[in-house]
Amino acid sequence: VILIKDTVGFIRNVPHTVVEAFKSTLEEITTCDLVLLVMDASDVDISSKMKACLDVLSEIGASDIRRILVFNKVDLCSSSRLRALSDAFPEAVFISCKSGYGIDFLLARIQNTILANEDQIELRVVPDKLSILESHKEKVSMNIEGFEEGLFIVKVKGKKWLIEHILSQLDGGMKK
Structure with a gap:
């Protein structure tokens, strides 16, 4: 049985009261076998947003859970942007939910990662x-x-x- 759970997105500089309100949702991540860290490939501020995500995962005790880094919206990126991301994150999966590009590969990666355990x-x-x-x-x-x-x-x-x-x-x- 595979349960897929979508949590709130990670946003920097959010008031502490808002973070607390979503904490119970985020803490559900600690029971997962696998986390998909989905990032907007077209976002120029990807590094700080990724750092914010990883910091929150660490804060809630989920830093040891296996992760797959997924870059979505590749249809909005230039080939040089995609090359740079691929060089910086060689294990990442590149997809476009809009066109369906890379979805089969992502599903195979999820299956292989889960079955490896x-x-x-x-x-x-x-x-x-x-x-x-x-x-x-x-x-x-x-x-x-x-x-x-x-x-x-x-x-x-x-x-x-x-x-x-x-x-x-x-x-x-x-x-x-």
Whole structure:
């Protein structure tokens, strides 16, 4: 399941009361697996706006979350501007929401980034520990492949950290 959340844009020199009003929205970012940092490629003040974004991510404790830098509105930029941005930010993805340019590449990058943090494992679980797996069925993909020698054979696919958590809960109740 992928949940996409759009937050308020980052604006410099905003009164503190306004920032506080949006803080709960911004703090939702801390629960994300991936942040898309979307910048206007045609904006000449891109560096200070990007710094403001990164500062806020750091302030809310989200600086370690994986990010993809996305430059939108490439249709408004000269080729020399795009070259300069590409040289300065080689990992960035360049798109135009207006024309659709680069959207397929962005979607592929998102998918690859998210899946890079996933794992799949086959477990052999004793019946009385199956409820532990069931308690995580909303967060991971599970398929019971069979039953052999008194053990359920279960394939589990999901985030590596969550699979590790499940394995720790199953301690003593399974065989690999």
